[in-house]
Amino acid sequence: xxxxxxxxxVGLFLGMTAADSVGAVDVVVVMSATSPxxxxxxxxxxAIFLGKSVRLANGAIAVPxxxxxxxxxxxxxxxxxxxxxxxxxxMHWSKLVFTGRGHPPRQVSDAEDLKKxxxxxxTAISYIDASLVDDTLTVIADY
Amino acid sequence: MSxxxxxxxxxxxxxxxxxxxxxxWLAGVVDSRRLFPLxxxxxxxxxxAATWMLIRAHHAGVEERAEIAVVDLAQTYEAQVVRAxxxxxxxxxxxxxxxxxxxxxxxxxxxxxxxLLPLDLLFEVSITDAKGQIVASTRDRMGTSVxxxxxxxxxxxTEGFVxxxxxxxxxxxxxxxYFSRRIAVVDNGxxxxxxxxxxxxxxVSSYEAATxxxxxxxxxxxxxxxxxxxxxxxxxxxxxTTDYSSEFSEIDDGAASAVKVSVSPWDGERRYTTxxxxxxxxxxxxxxxxxxxxxxxxxxxxxxxxxxxxxxxxVALVFVTILGRMSWQLQQSQMxxxxxxxxxxxxxxHLAYHDSLTGLPNRRLFLDRxxxxxxxxxxxxxxxxxxxxxxxxxxxxxxSLGHEAGDRLLxxxxxxxxxxxxxxxxxxxxxxxxxxxxxxxxxxxEDVERVAQTIIDALAMPFHIAQQSVQISVSIGxxxxxxxxxxxxxxxxxxxxxxxxxxxxxxxxMCFYDTSxxxxxxxx
Numbered sequence: 001x002x003x004x005x006x007x008x009x010v011g012l013f014l015g016m017t018a019a020d021s022v023g024a025v026d027v028v029v030v031m032s033a034t035s036p037x038x039x040x041x042x043x044x045x046x047a048i049f050l051g052k053s054v055r056l057a058n059g060a061i062a063v064p065x066x067x068x069x070x071x072x073x074x075x076x077x078x079x080x081x082x083x084x085x086x087x088x089x090x091m092h093w094s095k096l097v098f099t100g101r102g103h104p105p106r107q108v109s110d111a112e113d114l115k116k117x118x119x120x121x122x123t124a125i126s127y128i129d130a131s132l133v134d135d136t137l138t139v140i141a142d143y
Numbered sequence: 144m145s146x147x148x149x150x151x152x153x154x155x156x157x158x159x160x161x162x163x164x165x166x167x168w169l170a171g172v173v174d175s176r177r178l179f180p181l182x183x184x185x186x187x188x189x190x191x192a193a194t195w196m197l198i199r200a201h202h203a204g205v206e207e208r209a210e211i212a213v214v215d216l217a218q219t220y221e222a223q224v225v226r227a228x229x230x231x232x233x234x235x236x237x238x239x240x241x242x243x244x245x246x247x248x249x250x251x252x253x254x255x256x257x258x259l260l261p262l263d264l265l266f267e268v269s270i271t272d273a274k275g276q277i278v279a280s281t282r283d284r285m286g287t288s289v290x291x292x293x294x295x296x297x298x299x300x301t302e303g304f305v306x307x308x309x310x311x312x313x314x315x316x317x318x319x320x321y322f323s324r325r326i327a328v329v330d331n332g333x334x335x336x337x338x339x340x341x342x343x344x345x346x347v348s349s350y351e352a353a354t355x356x357x358x359x360x361x362x363x364x365x366x367x368x369x370x371x372x373x374x375x376x377x378x379x380x381x382x383x384t385t386d387y388s389s390e391f392s393e394i395d396d397g398a399a400s401a402v403k404v405s406v407s408p409w410d411g412e413r414r415y416t417t418x419x420x421x422x423x424x425x426x427x428x429x430x431x432x433x434x435x436x437x438x439x440x441x442x443x444x445x446x447x448x449x450x451x452x453x454x455x456x457x458v459a460l461v462f463v464t465i466l467g468r469m470s471w472q473l474q475q476s477q478m479x480x481x482x483x484x485x486x487x488x489x490x491x492x493h494l495a496y497h498d499s500l501t502g503l504p505n506r507r508l509f510l511d512r513x514x515x516x517x518x519x520x521x522x523x524x525x526x527x528x529x530x531x532x533x534x535x536x537x538x539x540x541x542x543s544l545g546h547e548a549g550d551r552l553l554x555x556x557x558x559x560x561x562x563x564x565x566x567x568x569x570x571x572x573x574x575x576x577x578x579x580x581x582x583x584x585x586x587x588x589e590d591v592e593r594v595a596q597t598i599i600d601a602l603a604m605p606f607h608i609a610q611q612s613v614q615i616s617v618s619i620g621x622x623x624x625x626x627x628x629x630x631x632x633x634x635x636x637x638x639x640x641x642x643x644x645x646x647x648x649x650x651x652x653m654c655f656y657d658t659s660x661x662x663x664x665x666x667x
Binding site for chain 2: 090091097099103104
């Protein structure tokens with residue numbers, strides 16, 4: 001009757017394997033092409049998507065945007081930048097929402113919606129399949 | 144011959160400084176061999192009693208803090224659960240209202256587009272018709288039925304906010320708890336339910352290992368007294384079938400929760416536990432902290448106390464040992480000093496009362512002894528006699544062979560005299576070539592005479608001095624007490640007179656005192 005959340009640690013490895021299996025997806029972190037040039041390291045990008053406020057060079061707070069839950073890009077991105085599986089991310093947000101300390105990023109359903117949203121929001125930051133990057137986007141990290 | 148203790152005893156404490164005297168007195172009061180172990184024992188007792196009390200106080204502090212912490216955590220947790228339930232209920236009411244306005248499946252997606260639905264990642268929202276068929280859902284559940292589930296049956300009966308028991312979805316292996324409100328039509332008839340479902344783990348997700356440890360607990364107890372979710376460390380339990388309502392009945396008295404230290408029946412862990420029954424929802428929150436973990440958190444301090452006590456004990460022991468040793472050494476040197484003083488005093492006494500040449504008692508000691516013997520003779524009525532001796536021919540030896548030979552002769556004479564009498568008898572040298580003997584054992588005149596004759600014979604034997612044979616003789620005057628005189632002085636005086644008489648008569652070397660002699664000598 002008991003389920004160990006710690007088992008999710010095992011899930012981390014499974015998640016990595018999953019990420020490797022979807023390794024065809026090359027995910028890059030992007031912002032709007034109109035955004036001022038920013039430099040963020042991997043830890044800062046991870047922090048932005050885990051609900052911590054990170055200020056950009058111009059003083060604005062970075063606004064994270066998520067792709068749909070279960071998408072290959074999302075799984076790959078969180079494995080790489082936050083070191084967390086989808087199950088661990090669910091636990092993370094469960095705790096923050098329950099304790100009232102945070103709310104997950106806004107979510108868009110596909111890459112087209114994402115591009116539109118980024119174009120309108122210079123402080124917004126997200127991730128996308130590298131093959132879908134066009135001149136409306138700036139790649140700010142590609143690990 | 145052992146000298147009797149002299150009458151005047153020299154001042155023994157002379158030359159000793161005052162602190163030493165005080166120390167000596169203290170040492171006399173308490174023997175240092177017992178005093179210092181006693182001090183050490185008292186010190187150790189004080190150190191360890193203080194340590195024990197500190198540890199007790201520390202434990203009491205830890206317990207008190209744990210109780211305060213558990214109440215604090217419970218109040219925070221209560222607020223979180225209540226807020227989560229209020230949000231869920233608000234969502235249920237909103238959806239019910241929107242669905243009443245527009246009873247179509249698309250109402251959910253429309254509400255979602257406006258951000259009015261709870262987080263999709265954590266919550267599932269559904270609407271059913273009166274038969275339990277799902278007519279709208281944020282998940283792909285159209286057409287499935289909730290008929291027969293506890294909450295649906297309860298909503299059929301009566302209006303209200305219902306929290307279901309946790310339920311395992313066999314197809315996904317995931318647990319859910321269902322919150323629902325009934326949808327009523329105009330005539331108050333049952334038209335279905337609005338349902339918000341979530342993982343029960345959501346309600347225990349605020350577990351913080353940093354404050355609650357690995358063995359603390361958070362739990363939500365449903366109205367049936369069973370845990371909807373129970374978390375300890377990273378382990379979440381669902382669907383417990385045991386009714387724990389009795390466990391927490393004593394402490395679920397609203398805001399003022401009492402902390403109970405007891406063994407949690409589900410895992411056997413001793414915990415500081417408190418529970419708060421929610422006011423507006425059919426649930427009770429339970430918070431516990433592991434007693435073992437809370438006390439263990441204070442262990443470094445206890446270890447520190449024990450170490451300090453151990454070090455303090457060691458220092459105290461070393462200190463007392465050094466002190467004890469110093470005291471012992473002081474006592475020893477004090478004792479040696481005293482022994483030396485006794486020896487010195489004895490030597491000085493010996494010198495004062497003995498003739499340095501022959502080692503025989505001198506005139507002073509002789510007179511003293513004589514006085515004592517007279518007193519004793521008075522008490523015991525035993526006779527006492529004095530032999531007064533003067534050497535004949537000593538002056539010639541002294542003149543012809545020198546003073547050293549004379550001294551040597553006197554020593555030899557002393558030795559022979561001593562050999563002639565019993566050990567109890569006193570042989571003394573009064574000065575020059577005059578010797579005396581106090582005889583205490585001779586009962587008859589003949590006995591005294593025999594001793595005198597022995598002396599005459601002994602001294603008549605030649606002496607070998609400076610490679611020469613020296614011949615001398617002795618004249619002995621004898622007095623008897625109490626016949627001849629009544630006082631020691633008179634007795635000695637009489638003996639002296641008798642000796643002169645003996646010297647004058649060539650034939651007889653010994654002469655008993657005759658009372659008529661006294662009158663003879665007086666005119667002379």
